Amino acid sequence: MKVPFITKAQAEEIIEKYPTPFHIYDEKGIRENARNLYKAFSWNKGYREFFAVKATPNPYILKILKEEGCGVDCSSLTELMMSECCGFSGSDIMFSSNVTPEEDMKKAHELGAFINLDDITHIEFLEKLCGLPETIFCRFNPGGHFELENKIMDDPGDAKYGFTKEQIFEGFRILKSKGVKHFGIHAFLASNTVTNNYYPKLAKILFELAVELKNETGADIKYINLSGGVGVSYLPDVPQNDIFAIGEGVHKAFDEVLVPAGMGDVAIFTELGRYMLAPYGHLVTKCIHQKHIYKEYIGCDACACNLMRPAMYGSYHHITVLGKEKAPCDHKYDVTGGLCENNDKFAIDRMLPEINIGDILVIHDTGAHGFAMGYNYNGKLRSAELLLKEDGSVQLIRRAETPSDYFSTFDFTGILDKYIEK
Numbered sequence: 572m573k574v575p576f577i578t579k580a581q582a583e584e585i586i587e588k589y590p591t592p593f594h595i596y597d598e599k600g601i602r603e604n605a606r607n608l609y610k611a612f613s614w615n616k617g618y619r620e621f622f623a624v625k626a627t628p629n630p631y632i633l634k635i636l637k638e639e640g641c642g643v644d645c646s647s648l649t650e651l652m653m654s655e656c657c658g659f660s661g662s663d664i665m666f667s668s669n670v671t672p673e674e675d676m677k678k679a680h681e682l683g684a685f686i687n688l689d690d691i692t693h694i695e696f697l698e699k700l701c702g703l704p705e706t707i708f709c710r711f712n713p714g715g716h717f718e719l720e721n722k723i724m725d726d727p728g729d730a731k732y733g734f735t736k737e738q739i740f741e742g743f744r745i746l747k748s749k750g751v752k753h754f755g756i757h758a759f760l761a762s763n764t765v766t767n768n769y770y771p772k773l774a775k776i777l778f779e780l781a782v783e784l785k786n787e788t789g790a791d792i793k794y795i796n797l798s799g800g801v802g803v804s805y806l807p808d809v810p811q812n813d814i815f816a817i818g819e820g821v822h823k824a825f826d827e828v829l830v831p832a833g834m835g836d837v838a839i840f841t842e843l844g845r846y847m848l849a850p851y852g853h854l855v856t857k858c859i860h861q862k863h864i865y866k867e868y869i870g871c872d873a874c875a876c877n878l879m880r881p882a883m884y885g886s887y888h889h890i891t892v893l894g895k896e897k898a899p900c901d902h903k904y905d906v907t908g909g910l911c912e913n914n915d916k917f918a919i920d921r922m923l924p925e926i927n928i929g930d931i932l933v934i935h936d937t938g939a940h941g942f943a944m945g946y947n948y949n950g951k952l953r954s955a956e957l958l959l960k961e962d963g964s965v966q967l968i969r970r971a972e973t974p975s976d977y978f979s980t981f982d983f984t985g986i987l988d989k990y991i992e993k
């Protein structure tokens with residue numbers, strides 16, 4: 572069962588001030604979840620979560636996570652700039668980029684971020700650009716398939732990221748010879764895993780690699796970054812991950828591999844995005860049209876521009892019709908947006924209660940990779956983002972785009988001046 576964190580009455584009150592569609596985030600849920608994550612890894616002295624900014628790039632969200640002790644994981648110049656303005660600096664920032672432009676790398680270096688190199692050629696790139704810092708991370712790609720419980724979870728061998736095993740040994744030797752003092756290892760091998768075994772298995776691979784790297788290169792490995800990939804269950808009947816079981820699984824691998832190797836002081840880092848935010852966001856939209864042709868259609872005022880995952884990945888997002896939580900799901904609908912693209916559907920053949928024009932729909936689990944993946948196709952404007960605060964009040968944390976925003980990059984031409992606010 573998925574229960575929205577807002578009621579129909581609350582939604583109606585919010586809509587009076589902030590029209591649909593909008594994304595809304597649940598501060599209480601975000602904080603509780605972050606605290607549990609820290610509890611689950613409290614056995615590790617240096618543990619830190621670096622929130623993957625790309626999942627929900629909003630300064631108000633970043634500040635909440637900062638208060639909960641999180642750092643940030645950035646991969647671009649603007650993510651670094653936003654993090655800087657939210658008060659993150661130095662070791663609060665992990666810079667895990669790829670195909671990195673010079674100016675992005677320079678900014679990360681200027682902020683004193685932990686730099687996570689994606690490729691062996693980036694050693695020379697960074698050295699020429701800014702010089703090498705004392706501490707450096709390298710991203711590892713073991714190649715092949717990543718399997719769990721005899722099931723292929725993902726294919727690192729087809730992924731563009733990271734150093735091969737040979738390259739990471741060579742890279743560590745080069746970096747050491749150039750005076751780098753401390754090292755971190757990072758890997759991201761499977762996305763949105765709904766199993767308590769992903770992190771423990773990844774941890775074991777990285778811990779064993781760390782022991783080998785230390786023995787063969789003499790490198791001082793201080794950090795192991797398990798990156799993102801711990802997922803959430805988008806389906807109502809599939810249980811969520813148990814973060815305490817995950818933390819304990821990593822603890823066990825730590826005690827089995829690192830402690831006997833004399834590496835019991837290694838700090839564990841994570842760069843979770845989805846796990847930190849997805850369940851604590853809703854996309855709220857109104858039914859504005861109904862259509863009865865070969866199928867039954869519900870037309871919403873939100874579209875794939877507000878939430879791309881169903882159109883892009885065919886992802887399931889649960890839908891609740893507010894006020895009809897207990898009504899029987901005896902109508903089969905395609906729930907669509909208004910793009911001139913037939914994949915603009917939030918749900919296909921979904922059994923839902925009867926929907927009327929004006930009904931408010933909550934699309935669940937949109938807190939990560941939701942608003943963030945938004946775009947402007949068909950001239951659709953990005954929605955507002957709201958925060959349901961712990962005291963029950965609602966704060967605007969990003970205003971909705973206006974036509975003026977949409978046209979603003981023509982401000983040098985004069986052609987759209989009629990619609991550009993000056």
Ligand SMILES: *Cc1c(COP(=O)(O)O)cnc(C)c1O
Nearest residue numbers: 623667798799800842843844845
């Ligand atoms: C996307 C990404 C993350 C976050 O991934 P989630 O699946 O949202 O947890 C973390 N680190 C890196 C380098 C990423 O690209």
